[in-house]
Amino acid sequence: MVNPLEYIGRNSLNLFQLVGELIQLFIHTLYWCKQALRNLDKIFYFMVRMGVNTLPIASFTSLFVGMVMVLQTGYTLEKFGMAESLGAIVPIAMARELGPVLTALLLAGRIGAAITAEIGTMTVSEEVDALKTLGINPIGYLAMPRFLACLFMLPVLVVYADVVGILGGAVVTTAYFQIPVTIYFDRMAESLEVIDIIKGLVKAAVFGVTIAIVGCRYGLKTSGGAAGVGEATTRSVVCSFVSIYILNYFITRLWM
Amino acid sequence: MLICLDIHIKLFHYTVMDVNEVEIDIQKLNKSFNSLHVLKDVDIEIRRAETTVIIGGSGTGKSVLLKHIMGLLQPDSGRIIIRGVDVTTINSHEAEKLRNRFAMVFQSSALLHSLTVAENVGLGLKEQHRLPKKQINEIAMEKLKLVKMEQKYNSMPEELSGGMKKRVAIARALAMDPEVVLYDEPTSGLDPIMAGNIDELILELKEKFKMTSVVVTHDMESAFYIGDHICMLYQGRIIEEGDPESFKQSENKIVKQFITRHGGAGI
Numbered sequence: 306m307v308n309p310l311e312y313i314g315r316n317s318l319n320l321f322q323l324v325g326e327l328i329q330l331f332i333h334t335l336y337w338c339k340q341a342l343r344n345l346d347k348i349f350y351f352m353v354r355m356g357v358n359t360l361p362i363a364s365f366t367s368l369f370v371g372m373v374m375v376l377q378t379g380y381t382l383e384k385f386g387m388a389e390s391l392g393a394i395v396p397i398a399m400a401r402e403l404g405p406v407l408t409a410l411l412l413a414g415r416i417g418a419a420i421t422a423e424i425g426t427m428t429v430s431e432e433v434d435a436l437k438t439l440g441i442n443p444i445g446y447l448a449m450p451r452f453l454a455c456l457f458m459l460p461v462l463v464v465y466a467d468v469v470g471i472l473g474g475a476v477v478t479t480a481y482f483q484i485p486v487t488i489y490f491d492r493m494a495e496s497l498e499v500i501d502i503i504k505g506l507v508k509a510a511v512f513g514v515t516i517a518i519v520g521c522r523y524g525l526k527t528s529g530g531a532a533g534v535g536e537a538t539t540r541s542v543v544c545s546f547v548s549i550y551i552l553n554y555f556i557t558r559l560w561m
Numbered sequence: 562m563l564i565c566l567d568i569h570i571k572l573f574h575y576t577v578m579d580v581n582e583v584e585i586d587i588q589k590l591n592k593s594f595n596s597l598h599v600l601k602d603v604d605i606e607i608r609r610a611e612t613t614v615i616i617g618g619s620g621t622g623k624s625v626l627l628k629h630i631m632g633l634l635q636p637d638s639g640r641i642i643i644r645g646v647d648v649t650t651i652n653s654h655e656a657e658k659l660r661n662r663f664a665m666v667f668q669s670s671a672l673l674h675s676l677t678v679a680e681n682v683g684l685g686l687k688e689q690h691r692l693p694k695k696q697i698n699e700i701a702m703e704k705l706k707l708v709k710m711e712q713k714y715n716s717m718p719e720e721l722s723g724g725m726k727k728r729v730a731i732a733r734a735l736a737m738d739p740e741v742v743l744y745d746e747p748t749s750g751l752d753p754i755m756a757g758n759i760d761e762l763i764l765e766l767k768e769k770f771k772m773t774s775v776v777v778t779h780d781m782e783s784a785f786y787i788g789d790h791i792c793m794l795y796q797g798r799i800i801e802e803g804d805p806e807s808f809k810q811s812e813n814k815i816v817k818q819f820i821t822r823h824g825g826a827g828i
């Protein structure tokens with residue numbers, strides 16, 4: 306029988322340690338960004354790979370989220386004769402909240418997991434140790450390019466997801482509620498402000514950093530062979546998800 | 562031109578530093594993994610421009626010992642003195658500087674699976690950003706020739722056999738122009754002829770460049786051939802050490818059995 310107090314105590318200690326390690330890795334990675342210019346080819350390679358891997362699923366997701374949001378809110382708004390304001394609701398929700406969060410969750414599943422699996426495999430097969438013996442810092446060599454790729458690529462993907470979601474909303478608005486597309490976009494132009502989009506992109510960048518750092522942390526700490534890599538990958542994705550939810554709440558709170 | 566300069570620096574270096582001085586001095590090294598006490602009060606002196614051979618049964622801590630010398634593992638207690646400086650007491654940056662002319666050949670070879678053979682060999686030089694690409698390639702090819710792997714320069718590690726990977730790993734270690742090389746079973750997985758070639762290579766590097774080598778091996782023939790000093794690790798302790806001749810005369814039952822494969826005490 307585990308003493309519940311002891312259980313809670315140990316787990317919160319582990320949590321503090323994890324947060325500490327993540328912050329430390331973040332700082333070290335920032336330091337190694339001094340070598341970014343020399344590694345543009347690698348950063349670019351990771352960005353392209355991220356884009357290619359996530360574009361299809363990200364478009365699909367935001368298209369359907371945009372469409373279903375119109376269905377859900379549209380009927381209620383129609384009752385009050387306000388269906389025209391769909392153009393004010395969907396784009397704002399997309400830009401501020403759904404675009405960044407959904408894309409980040411998708412990326413955590415696809416890219417974050419891949420980062421942990423790749424670096425974790427290198428760790429258990431002693432490749433990371435070999436890098437050290439060659440005078441190469443694993444954080445500079447492995448974490449930094451992935452970090453910068455995530456930082457820059459996530460906002461790009463979010464812009465794309467926003468656009469697709471808004472278009473999806475527009476299609477359903479005209480198809481089901483017989484509201485001309487021009488009205489939808491007029492409402493959007495009236496209500497959606499540049500600052501909304503920028504806030505969404507800042508969120509996206511923060512999430513990108515989170516995904517990369519969490520992915521690298523679990524990869525570099527992997528032990529226990531192939532099974533260990535699987536375990537680390539799962540943990541990394543869960544940690545990214547939780548971090549994204551928590552950070553999203555606090556960033557939103559900050560801007561209220 | 563640059564090669565001349567390099568040799569020049571080397572000569573200068575070794576006229577300044579005496580041969581046969583203690584390069585690495587390990588004192589009372591202890592290491593445990595959880596409840597498993599792997600290294601127990603290990604003492605070893607590794608002399609400059611000599612080949613120190615470490616032998617011992619599987620799982621006795623030979624690889625763990627090499628990783629301590631390389632700084633990949635931190636000891637629980639004890640001292641690791643490199644060129645007179647105790648690296649366990651200084652910060653990691655300083656320790657790294659002391660080890661910057663150390664190279665290691667891993668037991669698992671540890672080639673980067675995403676790079677070709679030549680890229681693996683040139684990786685350390687490339688990331689230093691000192692030499693032009695062309696020259697790095699030349700050095701990589703030169704080192705690959707030493708281990709007779711030049712024809713596979715464009716292969717990926719997964720296309721190589723275990724012994725081939727080992728040879729590439731040796732080339733990669735030598736590409737950094739090291740002064741001290743730690744070999745973790747360099748000839749395991751190699752046929753006798755190739756193993757002999759690697760032995761000759763280690764000897765030649767010692768004679769030509771005054772290179773210091775630490776070789777972990779199970780191959781007793783090779784141990785006696787290349788070793789200036791042989792240490793035997795048994796259950797985490799050094800139970801016998803000396804030059805090859807005295808080692809052959811050892812009265813220790815375990816050592817005897819290890820050398821002859823037969824003879825009494827079970828390991």
Ligand SMILES: Nc1ncnc2c1ncn2[C@@H]1O[C@H](COP(=O)(O)OP(=O)(O)OP(=O)(O)O)[C@@H](O)[C@H]1O
Nearest residue numbers: 594597599617618619620621622623624625626668
């Ligand atoms: N990172 C680690 N974590 C936990 N235990 C370890 C670790 N590395 C090594 N060990 C344990 O330390 C002991 C010594 O391992 P080591 O790899 O040094 O053996 P070895 O002498 O090199 O054997 P071999 O000749 O088979 O390579 C083993 O029992 C091993 O299980």
Ligand SMILES: [Mg+2]
Nearest residue numbers: 623624668745
């Ligand atoms: Mg070993």
